[in-house]
Amino acid sequence: MFVSLQFKLELKREDKEKLIQLMRKQSSAIRVAYNMLKKLEKEKTKNPHSQIYHRLRQLFPELPTKYIDSAVYKAKQYPTDKSVVFGGKRLFEKLCKNHLTDKAIERIKKQWRELRQGTLISIGSKHKTAQGNLLLRFMELNGNLHLRITTGNREFIYAKVLREPSNSKDKWLTFMAMLLESWQTQNYFAYTVELKLKEGEVYGSVSFEIPTPKVRYTKENGVIAIDTNASPIHLAIAEVSKTGELLSYQTISLHNLLGLSQNTKDHQEWILTHQIVNLAIEKGKAIAVENLKKLKRGRKGDGKAKLRKILHQWNAKKFLQKLKRVAMLKGVEVIEVNPAYTSVIGMLKYAPQLSIDKDVAGAYVIGRRALGFREDTPENYEELLKDKAYLEFALERYEEREEELRELLEKETNEYKRNAIKSELKNVEYANEAIN
Structure with missing residues (x-):
């Protein structure tokens, strides 16, 4: 074409x-x-x-x-x-x-x-x-x-x-x-x-x-899974076998991109995307990433100015767009998955099990999800959630935190900081309802 x-x-x-x-x-x-x-x-x-x-x-x-x-x-x-x-x-x-x-x-x-x-x-x-x-x-x-x-x-x-x-x-x-x-x-x-x-x-x-190469590297041999993280800003990469085991992992810091001009940043991102796609080719695997439409970005007025500043300087969505385009040209399959709760599952389940960083664990969950695996709740968590004493303790802590947040909200006059408190309060209220 x-x-x-x-x-x-x-x-x-x-x-x-x-x-x-x-x-x-x-x-x-x-x-x-x-x-x-x-x-x-x-x-x-x-x-x-x-x-x-x-x-x-x-x-x-x-x-x-x-x-x-x-x-x-x-x-x-x-x-x-x-x-x-x-x-x-x-x-x-x-x-x-x-x-x-x-x-x-x-x-x-x-x-x-x-x-x-x-x-x-x-x-x-x-x-x-x-x-x-x-x-x-x-x-x-x-x-x-x-x-x-x-x-x-x-x-x-x-x-x-x-x-x-x-x-x-x-x-x-x-x-x-x-x-x-x-x-x-x-x-x-x-x-x-x-x-x-x-x-x-x-x-x-x-x-x-534009060439139209045949897809040669698919999830039949597993995936190279990528999790984008803003704080600290880096990529977590996990190599996952076709049977769902974690084979290798690494993290790539992106702090060197902050403060660069847009053109320079773009050029460095293109180099990085080629490195990742070449890794997938070397391993004979597909690439798994977060669904671009599901990626969250900070918004003005959410009270998280520091995080928004980082997100403004580095756009994960644009980076993944580049990655998809390079993969397409090199015949590497790209699988997009819903990123919902991948970080939470990785942190609670695989980080302690495999003694790995929570972000690498999140990438691992993305890879397993791309391969069609569902995550079961670990037995120790199931037992914990059935324990009446633990549930009472958790409920008490959430109620205390809800009360603290309401007091902070009443005293806070800054509109943006109030928005951040409201966001956390909403999550705590939801957790309270779930436990009850």
Whole structure:
């Protein structure tokens, strides 16, 4: 499936001026190529591409040869059986009208010139030397995604790419996953880049083919389960066998991501997602994660400002979206499970049983749930819940805590802190009702 995605570039003033000059040259080459193509087709000339290419090399010797090839490619996209007005027929007709004010004419002229002269295109190539695109190449620079624009022989300008995924289905996630994979493996894919000038800003589109690999790593061999945690901010990863046993585990701190720029953070997250997917491939297992729709986020006014600050700096949902996209491209099955009570079950059941961290235990529960296992209450907890003395003790503690919270709520005047107290009070009241 071929897709085309839009983005915007951020350039220094002097670099933008160089780019605009380059756009004007190739735009002129495209117009010349189109007019020659119409003429040669009418004359039924054989191999018109070769004649057009050599003529453009004579007229535009300063243009890199691949820009010439791309100019011919672009010219072929226009219909030769109809008249084409470069810059737009509608704007041209407006310019021909006499009743417009000087200000309106100047505004339309600017738009027309940008459309007529503001194009730069480079056809992609998966050849190792081209690395996806020889002249307009995406690359990482100082932790941010940039577009390297070739302006001459070994002369480049670097433009920062401004683009964020709009939602979990945005194909930009797929493009970034493919891009990072190609950098790591040096197995490149072709992508065509076209830049346009609009109202003084430079916009681009990248076109490429999305592969549809067969799923090779499934839960038939078990899962690599991931639990996202905000306090402290880290990932807990558990390897679970197909029969539900815990085989190995690890935690990955994410504190290094806090305070980074969004682009740098995105790049580091892409690297981490590839590491996790590669682990799943190495182990021959699927990946189990929390259901994206069920993930909780802090909300303004809930009285948990410190936690909200962390959640604002690191978005677990966006990270898991990246992980799903990388896994899809590498043929790894991803299973989403409802995260409800996974932390509680892990903390009460598996943390003491296996002597593991409560968050690793939560990841373990996610993995078992993905494999279809149900969690039974441990025998010692069942006996405890049947003990009358324990239930009376628990009820007394909950009643004491409820009374404390009501007193705090009465004294507290800060609206946000009151919301946090109300939230805890609601949970305590629910526990009281359950015991009674």
